[in-house]
Amino acid sequence: MAGFISNLLILLLLFQNICLGFRSPLSVFKRYKDTSRSHSAECLGSDQPVISLGLSDFALDIRMPAVTPKQSDTYLCMSVPLPVNDEAYVVDFKPHASMDTVHHMLLFGCNEPSSTENYWDCDEGTCKDKSNILYAWARNAPPTRLPKGVGFRVGGETGSRYFVLQVHYGDVSAFRDKHKDCSGVTLHLTRQKQPLIAGMYLMMSVNTVIPPGKKVVDADIACHYKRSPMHLFAYRVHTHRLGKVVSGYRVRNGQWTLIGRQSPQLPQAFYPVKYPVDISYNDILAARCVFSGEGRTTETHIGGTAEDEMCNFYIMYYMEAKHAVSYMTCTQNANPEMFRNIPQEANIPIPVKSDVLKVMHGHHEETKDSDTNSLLQQDKKEEEILDHETKDSDASYFLQQAKKEEAEILDQDFHIAEAVEWPGLDLKLGQVSGLALDPENNLVVFHRGDHVWDENSFDSKFVYQQRELGPIEQNTIIVLNPSNAKLIHSTGKSLFYLPHGLSVDKNGNYWVTDVALHQVFKLGANDKEPLLILGMALQPGSDKNHFCQPTDVAVDPITGNIYVSDGYCNSRIIQFSPNGLYVMQWGEGTVRALETSLGRSRPGQFRIPHSLALITDLSQLCVADRENGRIQCFRLETGEFTREIKHKAFGRELFAVSYVPGGLLFAVNGMPYPGEAESVQGFVMNFSTGEIIDTFIPLRKSFEMPHDIIASEDRTVFVGDVHAKTVWKFASAEKMEHRSVKKADIEVQETKESETIVEARLKNKPESTYSLKNMDKQHLVQQASTTGVSFVLITTLLIIPVVVLLAILVFIRWRKTTVYGGKGGGGINLGNFFANHKSYSRKGFDRLSTEGSDQEKDEDDGTDSEEECSASSLPPAPSSS
Numbered sequence: 035m036a037g038f039i040s041n042l043l044i045l046l047l048l049f050q051n052i053c054l055g056f057r058s059p060l061s062v063f064k065r066y067k068d069t070s071r072s073h074s075a076e077c078l079g080s081d082q083p084v085i086s087l088g089l090s091d092f093a094l095d096i097r098m099p100a101v102t103p104k105q106s107d108t109y110l111c112m113s114v115p116l117p118v119n120d121e122a123y124v125v126d127f128k129p130h131a132s133m134d135t136v137h138h139m140l141l142f143g144c145n146e147p148s149s150t151e152n153y154w155d156c157d158e159g160t161c162k163d164k165s166n167i168l169y170a171w172a173r174n175a176p177p178t179r180l181p182k183g184v185g186f187r188v189g190g191e192t193g194s195r196y197f198v199l200q201v202h203y204g205d206v207s208a209f210r211d212k213h214k215d216c217s218g219v220t221l222h223l224t225r226q227k228q229p230l231i232a233g234m235y236l237m238m239s240v241n242t243v244i245p246p247g248k249k250v251v252d253a254d255i256a257c258h259y260k261r262s263p264m265h266l267f268a269y270r271v272h273t274h275r276l277g278k279v280v281s282g283y284r285v286r287n288g289q290w291t292l293i294g295r296q297s298p299q300l301p302q303a304f305y306p307v308k309y310p311v312d313i314s315y316n317d318i319l320a321a322r323c324v325f326s327g328e329g330r331t332t333e334t335h336i337g338g339t340a341e342d343e344m345c346n347f348y349i350m351y352y353m354e355a356k357h358a359v360s361y362m363t364c365t366q367n368a369n370p371e372m373f374r375n376i377p378q379e380a381n382i383p384i385p386v387k388s389d390v391l392k393v394m395h396g397h398h399e400e401t402k403d404s405d406t407n408s409l410l411q412q413d414k415k416e417e418e419i420l421d422h423e424t425k426d427s428d429a430s431y432f433l434q435q436a437k438k439e440e441a442e443i444l445d446q447d448f449h450i451a452e453a454v455e456w457p458g459l460d461l462k463l464g465q466v467s468g469l470a471l472d473p474e475n476n477l478v479v480f481h482r483g484d485h486v487w488d489e490n491s492f493d494s495k496f497v498y499q500q501r502e503l504g505p506i507e508q509n510t511i512i513v514l515n516p517s518n519a520k521l522i523h524s525t526g527k528s529l530f531y532l533p534h535g536l537s538v539d540k541n542g543n544y545w546v547t548d549v550a551l552h553q554v555f556k557l558g559a560n561d562k563e564p565l566l567i568l569g570m571a572l573q574p575g576s577d578k579n580h581f582c583q584p585t586d587v588a589v590d591p592i593t594g595n596i597y598v599s600d601g602y603c604n605s606r607i608i609q610f611s612p613n614g615l616y617v618m619q620w621g622e623g624t625v626r627a628l629e630t631s632l633g634r635s636r637p638g639q640f641r642i643p644h645s646l647a648l649i650t651d652l653s654q655l656c657v658a659d660r661e662n663g664r665i666q667c668f669r670l671e672t673g674e675f676t677r678e679i680k681h682k683a684f685g686r687e688l689f690a691v692s693y694v695p696g697g698l699l700f701a702v703n704g705m706p707y708p709g710e711a712e713s714v715q716g717f718v719m720n721f722s723t724g725e726i727i728d729t730f731i732p733l734r735k736s737f738e739m740p741h742d743i744i745a746s747e748d749r750t751v752f753v754g755d756v757h758a759k760t761v762w763k764f765a766s767a768e769k770m771e772h773r774s775v776k777k778a779d780i781e782v783q784e785t786k787e788s789e790t791i792v793e794a795r796l797k798n799k800p801e802s803t804y805s806l807k808n809m810d811k812q813h814l815v816q817q818a819s820t821t822g823v824s825f826v827l828i829t830t831l832l833i834i835p836v837v838v839l840l841a842i843l844v845f846i847r848w849r850k851t852t853v854y855g856g857k858g859g860g861g862i863n864l865g866n867f868f869a870n871h872k873s874y875s876r877k878g879f880d881r882l883s884t885e886g887s888d889q890e891k892d893e894d895d896g897t898d899s900e901e902e903c904s905a906s907s908l909p910p911a912p913s914s915s
Contacts, residue, residue, distance in 0.1 A: 084117045090225040092117075096141070096199050097130065097218035099152045103203040109156035113147035113198045116189045118225070123185030126222035127178055129171045136217045137204030138301060141169035143186070143194030160198045164720075166234060166361060167348075168197075169219060170270065170303040178304045181267055184352040185228035187360065197221070231358035232350065233264075237282065237321040239345035240365050240651050240695070241592050244276060244334040248327040252381075253345040254373045256285075256320040257364035259313050260475050260516070261748050262357035266311045268304040268350035269294035274343050276325045276334060278383035282347045283376070284311055285318040290377050293349060297384035298323075304350055313351070319364060321347040322373065322380045359766065363696035363747060365651065366540075366591070368473055449766065450718055450730040450751060456763040458519035459734055464508070466754035466761055468536030468546065468586075469744040472559075477516045477744075477752055479761060480526075480536035480546055483508035487532050487756075491550070496574040496582055496603045498531060498550040506530055511544055511557070516750065516763070523559065535586030535599070535645070536742070547598070549583040554598055566614050568598070576604050578616040588646040588655065590670060597646060597655055597670075605640035607657065607673065620673035624662060635662045637675040645690035645742065647699070649721070658691040658701065665691055665701065679724040685712035690742045692751075697721045700751055702740040714740065716753060716764065732762045 085093045096114045103110065116122065131139055144161035148154065168186050169178055180186075187193045201217055209215070242253035271280035277298040284291045293311050313319065323345035327334060334343050353359065367373075458477075465487065468480035483506040493499055510526035510533050526533075531550035538544055543565065544557040552574050556566035574582040583602035589595070594612030605623035610616055621643065624635040635641065641661035648655055649667065654676060656667040664680035665688065679699070687704030694700070699719040706712045714737045718728040730751075731737060738757035745751045751764040 083114070087222070092223055094197070094221045094223060095218065096197055096221065097216045098199070098201055100214035100216055101153060102209055102212055102214055103206045104209075106204060106206050108203045108206065109200060110153050110203070111148070111156040111158075111160055111198055111200045112153040113149075113196050116193075116195050116197070118189060120225065121190030121193060121227075122188055122223045122225055123228045123231075124168060124188060124221050124223055125180055125185045125228065127169045127180075128220040128222070130219065131171060131201075131217040135203065135206075135208045135215060137202040138303065139169075139171045139202070139217065139219065140167060140200045141219055142166065142198040142200065143168050143188055143196070144198060145195050147196050147198050156200050160200055161196075165198070166194065171219070178268055178350070179306065180232060181230070181352065183228060184230040184232050184267075185224065186232045187228075187358070188223070192360075227355065229355055230265075230352040231355050231360070232352050233358065233360045233362070235264075235319070235349040235351055235362045235364070236696075237319060237347040237349070237364045239323060240336055242323075242325070242336050242343070242345055244325050244327040244330070244343060246327050246330045246332055246334075250381075251325040251327060252373075253323040253325065254320070254367050254370065255322075255345070255347070255364055256318055256368045256370075256372065257366060257747065258368055258475055259317045259319055260315060260746065260750070261359060261362070262353060263315070264313045264351040264353045266293055266307050266313065266349050266351045268306055269296075270302060270304045270348040270350075271296045271298045272302055272344055272346040272348070273298040273323055273325070276327065276330070276343050277345070278324045278326055279380070280321065280323045280345070280347055281377075281380040282319070282321040282349065283380075284313055285320050285372065286314070288375070290320075290375065292377070292379075294347075295379060295384075297386050299386045300384075304348070318369065318372070319349075320372070320376070321345075322376060323347075324381060324383060326383075359748070365695040365747075449728055450716065450749070450764045451766075452730070452733045453750075453763040453765045454733055456517075456519060458514065458761045458763055461514075461519060461761070463512075463759050463761070464506075464510075465756040465759055467534045467741055467756055469742045469752050469754045469761065470536045470538045470544075471516075471744055471746055472513065472538045473540060473542050475516060475746055476522055477514045477519075477761070478536065478538055478544065479512050479514065479754065480533045481510055481512070481754075481759075482506065482533050482756075483510055485532060487549070491532065496552075498572055500550075501531075501572070503531075504528075506533075511536075511546070516746075516752075525557065525559070525562070529555070529557075529564070535584070537586070537588050537646075539589040540591040545587045545589055545596075547581075547584040547587055547601075549585070549602065552581045552583060554581065554584055554587050554596075568596075568610065568614055574603060576606075581608075585642070585644050586646045588648050590648060591650060593670075595670070597648075599643040599646050599657060602642055605643065607643060607646075607655070607668070609673070618673060620668065635659075635664075637666065637678065638668075640666075644688075647691045647693040649693050651695055656691055656693065656699070658688050660687055660689055660704075663688050663703070665699070677724070679719065681717075681726060683712055683715075683717070683726065683729070685710060685714075689740060692743045692745045693721065694745050694747055694749065696747070698727075698745070698749065700743050700745045702737075702743045702753055705737075705739065714738075716740070716743065716751065730764055732764075734762075735760065 083095045085095070087093055094114065094117065096112075098110060098112060101110055127141075129139065142160050142165040144163055144165035146162040148159035148162055171178075189195060199218055201215075203209075203215075237255045237257070239253040239255050242251070244251045266284075269282060271277075271294070273280060279295065280298055281295040282293040284293060291311060292308075294305060294307055296305060325334075325343060325345075334341070336343055336345065463479065464482040464484060466479060466481045470478045470480075472478055485500075485503065485506050491498065491500055505528045506526075507528060509524035510530050511524065512521060513523040514520065515522055525544075526546075530546070530548045532548055533546060534549045535547040536544065542559050544555075544559065546555050546557065547553070548555070551569070551571050553567055553569035553571055555564045555568075557564055569581040569584065570579060573580060576582060581598065581600045582604045584598050584600045585602065586599045588597045590597070595617070596610040596612065596614065598608045598610070600606055600608055606619045606621040608616070608619040621638055621640050624639045624641045639662070640657070640659050642659070643657045644660035645658035646655060647658075648670075653670045654667050655670055656665050659666050663684045663686045664678055666678055667676045668674060669676060684701075684703045685706050689702050689704055692700045697720060699717075699721045701717045701719065703712070703714055703717070705714045713731070716730045717726055718730070719726050732753075735758055737753075738755055740753050741756040742754045743751065749766050753762045753764070754760075755762075
C-alpha cells in the first residue's frame, strides 16, 4: 500500500509540473521582469530582446551593447530592426538610464541607420535617410507618456523599419571603474490598430538675424492650420547658446492659449502639455524664441554650426487614424502684426543657474569657472554635437554644401492622390495658366477667359497679332476656398491679353506675367490698377527694360527682390529690387548643335525657363527648364548654379515646379512625344537628394497639358491645365488603403493582457536580414502558442485523469504480477514508461508553429495616352502654352 501511495504522489507531482508548464505567459514575463530588475545595475545580455505580451502586444528592448565611453561628451548610437514586417504601433516607452552616467537619450525611427556596427560614434550620423524623433529622455526631465489609444505608427508600408538609439555621455568620471553601460529604452508595441496616431509638428525660424551686442532679439513663427483636428500632448524647445526662452501658442479668434514655455538651456526633452490643447481648422500656431546677442562681435544667423543659432518648437500631437499625418512643419510668419498681442510671459527669459548649465552641457565637476577657454571649447563641441543630435530633426539643411542633407525631416512614405470630392473640376474657366496660394492659403487661379494662345497669336518676331480682340473682359484672377472651391474674390478684368505666370507675395499682392503684353504686373488684392509694371506693353525685347514673353515671377519674402523668368524668346532670369530697379540677370539659350553633340545642355542654359520656385530655406531659386526636361537651381544672391534635378521619367518637358518648406519638391511634366513611353504626371521629390518619392495622376478626367503646380505646407497640391481648362486637387493618401481595410476585417480583436512593459536585455550584435526574419517567425510562434494555451490546457485537464487511471491499472497489474511470481523491476520510471509505450505521442502538447508572410506592395502604374501640342522650336515661339 505504501508503494501505491508513493507512486500516486509521483503522479500528482507530474500533474502539477504539467499544469505549471501551461501557466499564463504574463506570469512568466512578470517573473522575468522582477528578476531583471534586481540586476538593473549590471550589464547582462539577453537572448530575448523581443518579449511577447500577449496575442498582439510585445516589448522591444533597445540597449547600448555594454559600452564604456572613454571621454566626456561622447555620443554613441546603435540600431535595432523592427522585429516584425507588418504594421505596429509604439504605445509606451520605459527609459533605463541613470543621470549619473547619461546626459540624455534620443530615439529615432528610420529605414536605414548610418552604420551596421554594434554601435558607432554619432558623429557619423544617425540615419542615412529621413528620420523622426520618437522619444527623448534627459536628466531631471519627465518621461514622454502617450495618452491611451495613441501610438506612433511603425513598420508596414509607411512606417520606420529601424530604431536608432543615441546616448550622450556627459561626464564620464562615473566610468572610472571601467564598468559597462547598457542604458536604453524598452518599447511597448502592439499590432492592434490604434484609433489615434501620434505625430510631430515642427515650428522653425529660417531667417532670424541676431545683431552683435543686441540685448533682446525675437524670432517669430506663425502658420494657419488647414488640416483635420489634432490634439497636443507634449512639446520640446531647441536653440543654441543664445536662446533665453521659447514659447508656443494656439491663437483662436484673437485669444492666445499657451502650449508650452521653456528655457532651451534646460534639458531639451519632450515636456507634457500642462493643459489639453486642441487645434482646429484655421487656428494659428505661433511660437517665439527670445535671443540675446550680448557677447557676440558679429551677426549670428540661423544655421547648422556652433556659431549659428536655431529656433525650433516641436509639438507632439495625435489625430484620428483616418486623417493622420505623421509630420508637419511651419517655417514662416504668416501674420507679424499679431505678435504685438503675444502674452508678456513669452518675452521674459527663464533664469537658469550656472551649475545647472554645467550639468546640462555635461561639463566636468572639476572644471573651474575661471577656465574660460576650456569652457568655450567644450561649449563649441557641445553645440557641434547637438547639431549631430538633431541633424535629422532640427532641419540642419542650412548646410548648403552637403551632398546629402540629413537634416531634412521628410515623411517620404506617403502617396498623393486626387481629392475626388473637390468640386473645382466643375468651374467654368478659360485656359488655366497660373496657380498660387495667398497668405490665408486660399487658392488663386490665373486664367485666360475667352482668349486662347494658338498659332495665330504671334508673328515670327513674337509680336502679338490679335490686339483687335482687346483685353479679356472676364476677371482673370479668381480666389477660391481650397476646401470647397467656392469663390471668395475675383479681379483682373480688362487688364490682360494672354495671362501666364502667377505668384502671391507675403502681403497678399498678386504678381503676374502676360506673354502678349511682354510685361510683369504687381496688383493689390482690391486694386483695379496695377501697383507696379515692368516691361514695355506689346514690345518684345531682350534689354533691361524689355521682356519677351515672360513666363513666371517670384518675390523673395525676406528681401523683397523680384525674380522674372524671361521666357519663351529670351533664356534668362532677371533680378529686380523691391522697387522694380534692374539688379542683374543670368542664363543663356541652349544651342541645338551643342546639345546634339554633347547630349545635354550645360548649367545655366535654358530652353524656356517656364516656372520658378523659391527655396527660401536655402536662399535658392529653382527653375523648371521646360524644353530641357529638368530643374535647375541657383543662389538668390549671385545667380550661381547649385544643382540640377533630372529624371528619365520627366521625359523631354518639365512644365512647373513648387517647393514646400521642409524639403519637398513638386513638379509636373509634359505629354510624351510620339514613340516615347514617359507619361504625363505629377512628381514628389526629396529636395535634398533629388530622388522621386511618388508620382500621381488624376482619377477624374486626364492631364492634357498640366501647366502649373502649387503645394501647401500640409502637402495639398493643386495642378492647373491649359488644355483641359481645369484645376485638380490632390492630397496625401495611403497607397495600400485597401490592404489595410482587408487586414482590419480579418484581424482578431483581443484585449491586452497587460500594459506593463517587461524589461529585456538586448543582444550586442544588430540582427541581420536573415535573423530578423527568424525573429519575426519566433515572435509568431510565441503568439500562436499563447493563443493555443487555453485549448491545450483544457485538453490536458481532460486527458490527465484518463492517464492517471491507466497508470493505476497498470500499477495494480504490475503489483499482481510481482505478487504472483512475475518478473518486475525494483520501481517505476514514468518517463521511460511513457517514452516506450507504443501509443505515446506528444501531439497536442507541442507548441503550434505558424509562419507569416507579407504581400508585395502593389504600385499604381499611371499612364496617360492624351496627346499634347508640343512647343515649337525657337524661333518661332511655341504655341498653346
